[in-house]
Amino acid sequence: MNKSVDAGNITRVDLWIAGRRQRATATRSGDVTNPATGAVIRKVPFCNAADVDAAVKAAASALPGWRDSPPLRRARVMQKFLQLLQANQKELARLVSEEHGKTLPDALGSVQRGIEVVEFACGVPHLLKGEHSENVGTGVDCHTVRQPVGVCAGITPFNFPVMVPLWMFPVAIACGNTFVLKPSEKVPSASMRMAELFKEAGLPDGVLNVVHGDKETVDAILGHPGVNAVSFVGSTPIARYIYETCAKNAKRVQALGGAKNHAVVLPDADLEFTADALTGAAYGSAGERCMAISAVVAVGAAADPLVSLLKKKAEAIMVGPGDKEGVEMGPLVTRQHRDKVAGYVDQGVKEGAKLVVDGRGLKVPGHENGYFLGTTLFDNVTPEMKIYQDEIFGPVLVVLRAQTLEDAIALVNRNPYANGTAIFTESGGAARRFENEIQVGMVGVNVPIPVPVAFYSFGGWKSSLFGDLHVHGMEGVKFYTRTKAITTRWPHQDTPAPGLNMPTLG
Numbered sequence: 001m002n003k004s005v006d007a008g009n010i011t012r013v014d015l016w017i018a019g020r021r022q023r024a025t026a027t028r029s030g031d032v033t034n035p036a037t038g039a040v041i042r043k044v045p046f047c048n049a050a051d052v053d054a055a056v057k058a059a060a061s062a063l064p065g066w067r068d069s070p071p072l073r074r075a076r077v078m079q080k081f082l083q084l085l086q087a088n089q090k091e092l093a094r095l096v097s098e099e100h101g102k103t104l105p106d107a108l109g110s111v112q113r114g115i116e117v118v119e120f121a122c123g124v125p126h127l128l129k130g131e132h133s134e135n136v137g138t139g140v141d142c143h144t145v146r147q148p149v150g151v152c153a154g155i156t157p158f159n160f161p162v163m164v165p166l167w168m169f170p171v172a173i174a175c176g177n178t179f180v181l182k183p184s185e186k187v188p189s190a191s192m193r194m195a196e197l198f199k200e201a202g203l204p205d206g207v208l209n210v211v212h213g214d215k216e217t218v219d220a221i222l223g224h225p226g227v228n229a230v231s232f233v234g235s236t237p238i239a240r241y242i243y244e245t246c247a248k249n250a251k252r253v254q255a256l257g258g259a260k261n262h263a264v265v266l267p268d269a270d271l272e273f274t275a276d277a278l279t280g281a282a283y284g285s286a287g288e289r290c291m292a293i294s295a296v297v298a299v300g301a302a303a304d305p306l307v308s309l310l311k312k313k314a315e316a317i318m319v320g321p322g323d324k325e326g327v328e329m330g331p332l333v334t335r336q337h338r339d340k341v342a343g344y345v346d347q348g349v350k351e352g353a354k355l356v357v358d359g360r361g362l363k364v365p366g367h368e369n370g371y372f373l374g375t376t377l378f379d380n381v382t383p384e385m386k387i388y389q390d391e392i393f394g395p396v397l398v399v400l401r402a403q404t405l406e407d408a409i410a411l412v413n414r415n416p417y418a419n420g421t422a423i424f425t426e427s428g429g430a431a432r433r434f435e436n437e438i439q440v441g442m443v444g445v446n447v448p449i450p451v452p453v454a455f456y457s458f459g460g461w462k463s464s465l466f467g468d469l470h471v472h473g474m475e476g477v478k479f480y481t482r483t484k485a486i487t488t489r490w491p492h493q494d495t496p497a498p499g500l501n502m503p504t505l506g
């Protein structure tokens, strides 16, 4: 699918600008690896300011035609795109698994969640409707319209190569904007394929463009005067940087950051069910999900039986290459990231946490160069430890102990991250209190990963999101549109023209 071929048979990923593949002018590039084997499978260009400028110019020149085309016509292109995504879901999942490492069934599920945003975007014309009030003054009417923001950009992380871009560009484009996407340089290929499919669906050239790269590329986007709005998803330090830079450059911005998601388990919870749910939420996708449960707060008598169930289930997980039948957990995304996560396990031991399951020694036969790390479980972790404070983003679950629900809620609320959280209990009263008092953007009750469906909006609080609006759902539509309020008076009616004073009567 990446058609350009370099010497050495390593394909070089192209850019997608003005409806066709183009070579970057940039000379810098990076390696895309298959995390299960450690092999370099593609080269990805790190775009410079000239490459970004070409993409923004293509988006700007496509804007008037796309903005002025009827929303229903735009929605019909979206419907065709939806069909093509469904028909190519397996191919997209294979690309995700190949470059990210997650298992094929998990990749397929993540593509499905992205497709659901496109289903939502097909109905966007309904959400573009404004308000109308007759006679706000005598003979005067007022109405509002939602107009597109202009050229929007999306900068996305490595862990959901299809889903996170689909949180952004379908909603932006359905609202009449044009778009420049900069996917993670670790997983660039799925975005290219989606751009091709969108063109096949009838999207006019230039409405969606794809550039690749690292900080240089991102800075060229943030500094480009032709970009009106930026959506970002990634780690907290970069999210903060994006937010501050966009604010300085007077661009609309939403910047979603990292996470440390807690599950609070009360003694009355069904512990077998809870341990199954937590095992999937902690180790699925090797813990590389922004909604992964990475900290369990076991309350009172729940702790001992829960830890022994978690140990048994963590040890039973089959780890291996993501495309092998029966494998439940794949490798981490890069060698550097694997080593960083393993370093946290060393650190946890030094800090005095109890290492219940140690994934450091894991070997996957035939995949000795893959970036594997086994499931790891710590007990007796305290809030002072780095393994609790930092987002590890790997298959490492830490268990803290609390005496009461009140203590557990206070612990979760003291954490600077606030993406997702869950409570496990049979008590409606306890769940309701948790739901009400917890300072986190997305909450599950006996649901470990409470990702809102596409027609709700996704987003955390505090250091997990900088900005005002969440992604997709109605908040996505609000982000990608500006409201205009129009007040109308028609002459030749029985009302006098306004004088010099502000009117006091309606």
Ligand code: NAD
Binding pocket: 155, 156, 157, 158, 159, 160, 164, 182, 183, 184, 185, 213, 214, 215, 218, 219, 233, 234, 235, 236, 238, 239, 241, 256, 257, 258, 259, 289, 290, 391, 393, 419, 460, 464
């Ligand atoms: P990252 O912050 O390293 O990279 C995200 C994007 O920013 C990439 O496109 C990357 O090229 C770019 N980037 C990296 N360094 C940059 C710099 N110095 N200046 C400008 N741009 C830069 O994140 P990642 O490692 O790709 O993804 C994992 C992180 O994303 C985790 O922290 C995870 O929690 C978070 N995440 C959050 C959500 C959410 O919805 N809140 C969803 C998915 C992932």
